Amino acid sequence: MWALFLPLHCAKKLQWAPFMENCSNSSSVSDLSKSSSKMGKRLGNFGARIGSYMGMMSDQFFDYDTPKMVQIKSKKVGLINRVVQICVIAYVVIYVLIINKDYQKRDNVEGSATAKLKGVAYTNITDAWDLQVDDPTPYNRIWDLADYVIPPQQQTNAFFVMTNMVITPKQTRGICPEAPDVWYGRCKTDADCPAGEYIKTGNGMRTGSCVPTPWPYKDVNKTCEIKAWCPIENDKLPRAKVPVLLEAKNFTVMIKNSISFPAFNFSKRNIRETAEKAYLRGCMYDPVNDPLCPIFKLGSIVEMANDTFENMAYKGGVVTIDIQWNCNLDRHRDECLPKYRFFRSDDQHAQIAAGFNFRYSKYYKSNGSEHRTLTKAYGILFNIKITGVAGQFHFIPLMLNVASGFALLSLATVMCDIVVLYLLKKRNIYKECKYQNVNPVTDDGYEVPALRTFSKADGNSAIFPLRRISYDGNSMDVGKRYATAYLDSSADNDRNS
Structure with missing residues (x-):
C-alpha cells in the first residue's frame, strides 16, 4: 500500500533535493512503509470503533419493548394503588363532571x-x-x-x-x-412675556405685557397678559x-x-x-x-x-x-x-x-x-361590563374528559412502580421479575423468569423468581435466587410449584 503514496513522497522530496535519486533511497522507502502501516492500523481501529458504535445504535434502535404483567402480593402496594385510583376517579366525577361541568360545550356572552x-x-x-x-x-x-x-x-x-x-x-x-397657578405664565417684567408665544399648559397667547394677577395666589404677584377666553x-x-x-x-x-x-x-x-x-x-x-x-x-x-x-x-x-x-x-x-x-x-x-x-x-x-x-x-x-359563559351538554367534551380521566389512572401504576422498585426492601426481587431481556436469535436458549412460591414452616410464604432455560422443548431449573435468604433449612422441602 505504501507504493500508492510514493509519488507524493517523492514530490515533497524535490523541494529539498535537486536530484531524483533521493526518491530511490532505500531508507526513505522503509520509513514510508512503516508510516503507511501505522496509518492503516489507525484507520482500522477507527473503522472498528465506528462499527461498534453503529452496532450499539442499531441494537437500541431495533429493540422492542412490550408490557409484562407481574402480580405482586403486597398489601402496602395494593393499598397505594387503590387509593390513587379512587382519588383519580373522585377527581373526574366530582370536580370535572359535577362541579366544573366539563361535559358541556361552552360559549361566551x-x-x-x-x-x-x-x-x-x-x-x-x-x-x-x-x-x-x-x-x-x-x-x-x-x-x-x-x-x-x-x-x-x-x-x-x-x-x-x-x-x-x-x-x-x-x-x-x-x-x-x-392664571397665577400656571407656572410658565408667571413673570416679573415684560421681557418674561415674549409677544406671540403660547404659554405651555396655559390658556392663551402672550401679548408681551406683564400685569398683576387676577386673584392672589401664594407669593405670585404678576402674570403674563394673554389673548384668551376671559376671565x-x-x-x-x-x-x-x-x-x-x-x-x-x-x-x-x-x-x-x-x-x-x-x-x-x-x-x-x-x-x-x-x-x-x-x-x-x-x-x-x-x-x-x-x-x-x-x-x-x-x-x-x-x-x-x-x-x-x-x-x-x-x-x-x-x-x-x-x-x-x-x-x-x-x-x-x-x-x-x-x-x-x-x-x-x-x-x-x-x-x-x-x-x-x-x-x-x-x-x-x-x-x-x-x-x-x-x-x-x-x-x-x-x-x-357584561361577562359570562353558558354551557350545554355535548357528547364530544364528555368523551374527551372521561378519556382523560382514564388516562390519569396510569398515575397509580407509576407511583406503585416507584414504591416497588426503589423503596421496598425486596426491590431487587421485584426488579428481577419486572425486567427481562430476550434475544432468541443469538442464544441457543433464552431465559424465562419463573415465579415459585416458597413456604416456611410457620405457614408464611413468599414469591421468588427462578431461572429456567429452554432447549428444544426441554426445560430445566438452573438456580434459585433469593429463596435461601427467606427459607430456613427445614423448609426447603416444603416448596410449592
Whole structure:
C-alpha cells in the first residue's frame, strides 16, 4: 500500500533535493512503509470503533419493548394503588363532571347595555360653612337630567353623572392676565412675556405685557397678559369638603341589558319577561331582597363598590358595574339570571391627578357678542361590563374528559412502580421479575423468569423468581435466587410449584 503514496513522497522530496535519486533511497522507502502501516492500523481501529458504535445504535434502535404483567402480593402496594385510583376517579366525577361541568360545550356572552337616569336636585351654597368662592350664584340653581348627565343620555355601556363642578360664567374673547397657578405664565417684567408665544399648559397667547394677577395666589404677584377666553378660570371648587351635588346619591338609573349566546341560539334581557310596568315603577335593586330589579340608586352602587358617595363625588371616580351571565342551559331558561357586581376601577388613593373630571362649555350670544359658560365637571363615570359563559351538554367534551380521566389512572401504576422498585426492601426481587431481556436469535436458549412460591414452616410464604432455560422443548431449573435468604433449612422441602 505504501507504493500508492510514493509519488507524493517523492514530490515533497524535490523541494529539498535537486536530484531524483533521493526518491530511490532505500531508507526513505522503509520509513514510508512503516508510516503507511501505522496509518492503516489507525484507520482500522477507527473503522472498528465506528462499527461498534453503529452496532450499539442499531441494537437500541431495533429493540422492542412490550408490557409484562407481574402480580405482586403486597398489601402496602395494593393499598397505594387503590387509593390513587379512587382519588383519580373522585377527581373526574366530582370536580370535572359535577362541579366544573366539563361535559358541556361552552360559549361566551355577547350583549350591550343602556342606562336611563332620573332625578332632580336644588342646590344653594350661599351659607355653606366651607365656601371657597366669592360668588356662589352660578351654583344656586335647580339641576335636572339635562344638567348633570354629560353627554345627555343613550350612551352605550357607560354613563357619567356630574357631582361637583367649577363654573366660569360670561366668558368672552379678549385680553386678560394668565392664571397665577400656571407656572410658565408667571413673570416679573415684560421681557418674561415674549409677544406671540403660547404659554405651555396655559390658556392663551402672550401679548408681551406683564400685569398683576387676577386673584392672589401664594407669593405670585404678576402674570403674563394673554389673548384668551376671559376671565380665566379660577380652578377652585366652590366648597372645601362637600360636593355641590351631594343629592345625586338619590338619583336612580335603570340599566337595560340584552345578551345572547350565539352557539346555542339563546337570547335574553335582564328585565324579567313576566315583569309589569307597575313592578318597574316601584322596585329598587337590593342584593338580598330584590336582586333582579334593574333600577339602582347611585348612592347604593358606590357603597356596594366599597366607597362612600361623598368621598367619590367630591373629586370624581370610575365605577364598574359588572353584569354576570353564567348559565346552565341544560336547565330551564328562567333559571338563566344575571348577577351584579360593583367595584371602583380607578385608584382612590392616588396623590396626583386623582379622580375624574373634564371641561365642557355652553355658548350663547349677548348684545351681538359670543359668550360661553365654561364648566369643569367632576363626577362619577359608570362603566357597564357584561361577562359570562353558558354551557350545554355535548357528547364530544364528555368523551374527551372521561378519556382523560382514564388516562390519569396510569398515575397509580407509576407511583406503585416507584414504591416497588426503589423503596421496598425486596426491590431487587421485584426488579428481577419486572425486567427481562430476550434475544432468541443469538442464544441457543433464552431465559424465562419463573415465579415459585416458597413456604416456611410457620405457614408464611413468599414469591421468588427462578431461572429456567429452554432447549428444544426441554426445560430445566438452573438456580434459585433469593429463596435461601427467606427459607430456613427445614423448609426447603416444603416448596410449592
